[in-house]
Amino acid sequence: MAIADIHVTEETHSDGHEHHEEHHENFWTTYVFTLDHKMIGKQFLITGIVWALIGGLLSVIFRLQLGFPDMQLEWLRPILGEWITAEGKIDAEFYLALVTMHGTIMVFFVLTAGLSGTFSNFLIPLQIGARDMASGFMNMLSYWFFFVSSVVMLISLFIETGPASGGWVIYPPLSALPQAVNGSGLGMTLWLTSMALFIVSSLLGGINYITTVINLRTQGMSFSKLPLTIWAFFITAVIGLLSFPVLFSAALLLIFDRSFGTSFFLSDIYIGGEALPNQGGSPILFQHLFWFLGHPEVYIVLLPALGITSEVIATNARKPIFGYKAMVGSILFIAILSFIVWAHHMFVTGMNPFLGSIFMLLTLIIAVPSAVKVFNYLATLWKGNIRFTPAMLFSIGLVSFFISGGLTGIFLGNSAIDIQLHDTYFVVAHFHLVMGSASFFGLLAGVYHWFPKMYGRMMDAKLGYIHFWLTFVGVYMVFFPMHYIGIAGYPRRYYSFTNFDTFNTFSDLNMFVSIAAILTLGAQFIFLFNFFYSMYRGRKASANPWQSNTLEWTTPINPGHGNWPGKIPTVYRWPYDYSKPGAKEDFIPQTVPFSETPESNLPHENELIKLETDSDQKVVVVDEK
Amino acid sequence: MFQVIIILGVLLLLIILYTLFRISRLVSVVKGSDKKVATTSNKVNGSLFMVFLFGAFGFFFWYSWVYFDDYTLPVASEHGVVTDTLFWTTMAVTGIVFLITNILLFWFSYKYQHKEGRTALFYPDNHKIEILWTVVPALVLTGLVFTGLRAWNDITSEASADAEVIEIMGYQFAWGVRYPGVKDNALGEYNYQMIDAVNQFGMDLSDKNSYDDFMPIEMHVPKGKEVLLKIRARDVLHSVFLPHFRVKMDAVPGMPTHFKFLPTKSTAEMRSELEDPEFDYFITCTEICGRGHFSMKMKLVVDEPADYEKWKAEQPTWLKLNPDYLTKVPEANQELAKIKSGLVEGDDNNLKASL
Numbered sequence: 001m002a003i004a005d006i007h008v009t010e011e012t013h014s015d016g017h018e019h020h021e022e023h024h025e026n027f028w029t030t031y032v033f034t035l036d037h038k039m040i041g042k043q044f045l046i047t048g049i050v051w052a053l054i055g056g057l058l059s060v061i062f063r064l065q066l067g068f069p070d071m072q073l074e075w076l077r078p079i080l081g082e083w084i085t086a087e088g089k090i091d092a093e094f095y096l097a098l099v100t101m102h103g104t105i106m107v108f109f110v111l112t113a114g115l116s117g118t119f120s121n122f123l124i125p126l127q128i129g130a131r132d133m134a135s136g137f138m139n140m141l142s143y144w145f146f147f148v149s150s151v152v153m154l155i156s157l158f159i160e161t162g163p164a165s166g167g168w169v170i171y172p173p174l175s176a177l178p179q180a181v182n183g184s185g186l187g188m189t190l191w192l193t194s195m196a197l198f199i200v201s202s203l204l205g206g207i208n209y210i211t212t213v214i215n216l217r218t219q220g221m222s223f224s225k226l227p228l229t230i231w232a233f234f235i236t237a238v239i240g241l242l243s244f245p246v247l248f249s250a251a252l253l254l255i256f257d258r259s260f261g262t263s264f265f266l267s268d269i270y271i272g273g274e275a276l277p278n279q280g281g282s283p284i285l286f287q288h289l290f291w292f293l294g295h296p297e298v299y300i301v302l303l304p305a306l307g308i309t310s311e312v313i314a315t316n317a318r319k320p321i322f323g324y325k326a327m328v329g330s331i332l333f334i335a336i337l338s339f340i341v342w343a344h345h346m347f348v349t350g351m352n353p354f355l356g357s358i359f360m361l362l363t364l365i366i367a368v369p370s371a372v373k374v375f376n377y378l379a380t381l382w383k384g385n386i387r388f389t390p391a392m393l394f395s396i397g398l399v400s401f402f403i404s405g406g407l408t409g410i411f412l413g414n415s416a417i418d419i420q421l422h423d424t425y426f427v428v429a430h431f432h433l434v435m436g437s438a439s440f441f442g443l444l445a446g447v448y449h450w451f452p453k454m455y456g457r458m459m460d461a462k463l464g465y466i467h468f469w470l471t472f473v474g475v476y477m478v479f480f481p482m483h484y485i486g487i488a489g490y491p492r493r494y495y496s497f498t499n500f501d502t503f504n505t506f507s508d509l510n511m512f513v514s515i516a517a518i519l520t521l522g523a524q525f526i527f528l529f530n531f532f533y534s535m536y537r538g539r540k541a542s543a544n545p546w547q548s549n550t551l552e553w554t555t556p557i558n559p560g561h562g563n564w565p566g567k568i569p570t571v572y573r574w575p576y577d578y579s580k581p582g583a584k585e586d587f588i589p590q591t592v593p594f595s596e597t598p599e600s601n602l603p604h605e606n607e608l609i610k611l612e613t614d615s616d617q618k619v620v621v622v623d624e625k
Numbered sequence: 626m627f628q629v630i631i632i633l634g635v636l637l638l639l640i641i642l643y644t645l646f647r648i649s650r651l652v653s654v655v656k657g658s659d660k661k662v663a664t665t666s667n668k669v670n671g672s673l674f675m676v677f678l679f680g681a682f683g684f685f686f687w688y689s690w691v692y693f694d695d696y697t698l699p700v701a702s703e704h705g706v707v708t709d710t711l712f713w714t715t716m717a718v719t720g721i722v723f724l725i726t727n728i729l730l731f732w733f734s735y736k737y738q739h740k741e742g743r744t745a746l747f748y749p750d751n752h753k754i755e756i757l758w759t760v761v762p763a764l765v766l767t768g769l770v771f772t773g774l775r776a777w778n779d780i781t782s783e784a785s786a787d788a789e790v791i792e793i794m795g796y797q798f799a800w801g802v803r804y805p806g807v808k809d810n811a812l813g814e815y816n817y818q819m820i821d822a823v824n825q826f827g828m829d830l831s832d833k834n835s836y837d838d839f840m841p842i843e844m845h846v847p848k849g850k851e852v853l854l855k856i857r858a859r860d861v862l863h864s865v866f867l868p869h870f871r872v873k874m875d876a877v878p879g880m881p882t883h884f885k886f887l888p889t890k891s892t893a894e895m896r897s898e899l900e901d902p903e904f905d906y907f908i909t910c911t912e913i914c915g916r917g918h919f920s921m922k923m924k925l926v927v928d929e930p931a932d933y934e935k936w937k938a939e940q941p942t943w944l945k946l947n948p949d950y951l952t953k954v955p956e957a958n959q960e961l962a963k964i965k966s967g968l969v970e971g972d973d974n975n976l977k978a979s980l
């Protein structure tokens with residue numbers, strides 16, 4: 001009753017609002033300071049794409065150094081200036097700045113803001129049947145905080161002392177002492193400022209996603225009928241809300257240590273010819289605070305991608321997702337466990353070994369829900385009728401990366417094995433596959449799948465296929481060889497391996513990886529062309545191009561602010577009624593009541609027909625009030 | 626000129642590609658294939674998954690087999706054998722899962738590609754199977770956890786009382802090692818505020834134990850005897866990594882850490898095993914520490930126990946090399962310091978008397 005009440009008032013209010021809006025829309029309110037969740041989603045997407053390009057280019061520069069250590073890079077001087085040494089090489093400190101910024105940009109700006117920001121914003125109201133986010137204004141603030149944070153981070157790339165260069169994990173004392181590395185001067189200050197703004201953006205967004213999912217679901221859209229995308233976005237937002245403040249506190253304490261002479265993380269340091277006065281601080285404390293966000297962050301990045309994949313695979317395999325409840329359960333279980341495994345990043349930091357044992361136990365437990373997800377994806381494909389849309393290809397690719405990268409986590413989660421593998425290329429291979437590439441593929445799958453809803457046009461499928469195959473093969477060529485390099489003990493973040501005979505045997509393989517990385521980045525330009533070309537000249541989309549069940553395809557092809565011109569549709573069934581026996585077509589949208597599909601209803605669904613009319617009556621009652 | 630040609634070439638290529646793209650779109654419109662649910666592309670993509678499956682696994686097996694010796698490091702410590710066994714056990718278990726799941730993924734994609742007139746199987750859940758594939762991974766992981774835990778507990782247990790104690794300190798950008806000295810076999814106290822350009826370790830010269838401590842330019846350890854590394858850092862985080870010994874532990878300023886291991890192969894033995902007379906063990910850094918992170922290398926030599934004792938006895942003490950610092954030694958200990966450091970020849974009786 002109560003819920004119905006809220007919905008009706010919300011509807012009338014929004015309708016009025018919409019009319020008001022239509023009269024006053026101009027360029028600034030439509031494209032810049034927009035309150036429309038769809039436009040804000042697109043703003044996040046475009047900004048994310050720009051960042052992905054910058055992050056990718058940075059990685060190519062340091063791959064040049066690793067793959068071709070003797071190469072003359074004088075031709076980069078017009079762009080990089082003094083970062084190219086007199087000998088035509090990349091400066092060793094700039095190399096560290098490159099890996100640091102590549103990590104920061106990819107993890108936070110592309111895979112957190114670009115992925116969650118885009119699809120949570122775009123899909124939550126459309127898939128739960130809401131006019132907009134709970135607070136359009138906060139949503140706008142969320143984007144603009146992200147934008148300012150981006151600008152600050154971008155500026156840090158161009159300052160004379162260089163951007164932050166202590167690794168994306170910014171462990172103090174390195175990140176606290178400008179004497180230790182140039183990047184810990186102004187570059188680090190800008191990094192911390194940018195991240196503080198980013199966290200504000202992320203919290204504003206997260207609170208909005210949570211509120212919207214809890215309060216603004218349409219009539220009949222119970223939690224058990226939510227698409228898995230929404231479950232993933234919802235839980236992701238909860239994880240972010242609980243963990244980002246901890247990073248904020250770590251950043252704040254680090255700012256104190258850097259600028260106000262406190263000693264939270266500093267102790268017993270002799271550097272640059274003098275002993276610093278700081279005593280009693282603990283660098284390990286920072287690592288605990290950092291990874292309390294840092295590990296959940298992995299799932300903040302990954303869960304939305306898995307949510308998107310679940311939706312895309314079910315739609316294109318024309319089968320219900322196998323084990324819907326287990327999928328939701330595993331998301332919840334992963335979310336809870338993600339908060340109690342952080343110290344597996346710290347087995348060899350000098351932390352008490354007993355803690356190491358506990359965290360090893362908890363870490364390996366998290367493999368169970370992850371395994372369940374993989375098996376469920378496989379079972380969904382089994383006996384399907386698969387349409388290989390570009391989104392579907394990227395989703396299958398994601399599952400492959402999730403398997404290959406996830407399994408190596410079992411090595412690294414085992415503290416005894418981690419002793420040798422910690423901070424080697426094995427780790428680089430592991431997280432680039434399971435977190436980087438898998439999430440990136442989720443992002444691409446999402447763009448290909450929901451592009452028709454975003455721009456009312458289709459992306460070119462053939463270019464999508466070429467893009468997929470080049471990227472899929474390319475990613476494996478880049479990251480698979482790194483396992484071998486890691487098993488051989490090569491440490492990460494090394495500017496060069498020429499000092500070591502033992503570490504100097506893989507120059508061929510490193511060259512191979514670098515060439516593959518350049519080709520893979522090159523293939524992304526096919527996507528960029530396809531994206532922008534199709535935005536204007538793509539084939540016009542039909543209302544439901546993928547014959548999907550979820551609510552967003554019941555909106556007009558180009559939905560206005562408010563999404564549905566009339567009443568928000570009512571939801572009667574779960575989103576995965578694909579290929580139901582007896583049904584006329586191989587999909588039944590969520591808005592079709594069971595009373596209209598007697599031929600395909602399961603016994604318990606026939607019982608629900610009575611309730612459908614009941615709930616309709618409730619709405620009528622409220623309307624009369 | 627050359628650059629102009631390259632730019633023109635690239636432009637031409639892009640124009641050709643764009644034209645091809647336009648033609649293929651027009652063809653697909655004419656054929657009406659953009660109206661169909663699945664076209665030939667669907668078959669092509671399905672088949673490509675099989676091509677990828679065979680191709681990728683082909684490369685995987687070929688490389689893993691042929692280059693096995695290149696990417697596996699020989700092991701030279703007691704616990705290293707244990708962790709290597711764990712590594713390869715885990716590799717076997719995960720390798721099987723890796724193969725099966727990837728094969729199923731690509732094979733299902735190929736086998737169940739769209740066919741006109743076929744309907745997918747409506748199969749939303751099966752509790753028995755779901756419970757099965759939750760419980761089985763849980764059991765397998767439990768097995769891995771417990772073998773791992775046992776090894777971890779052994780590795781991190783207390784070192785034995787007669788272990789050879791060596792201090793290693795990371796600083797930008799090198800390692801320093803300090804030995805407790807042959808006369809008292811105990812490391813002297815240190816204080817970071819006493820560090821200066823010469824007294825790199827910040828040795829506290831009011832502590833009698835420091836007089837015979839010595840800092841060689843390379844690390845030596847005895848074969849077959851437990852070594853306890855006492856690890857510290859002077860400026861930022863570093864991480865002691867001995868790849869051949871499977872040893873890794875962060876060096877943290879303000880918080881000393883430690884790691885114990887037992888070398889099982891001397892440098893000479895490893896040289897003959899690898900058939901490489903140039904081979905040397907080394908220590909390196911695995912925690913990003915600034916510009917010179919990649920260059921923090923120190924030579925490590927594993928001696929036969931007798932050679933090791935001989936080497937130790939030959940090393941001059943730090944105080945002997947830096948006699949200026951005698952002024953920092955308290956008046957009462959001057960004599961002792963001179964004898965222990967070897968500045969003044971003194972036999973053991975003299976030493977005992979002054980103690």
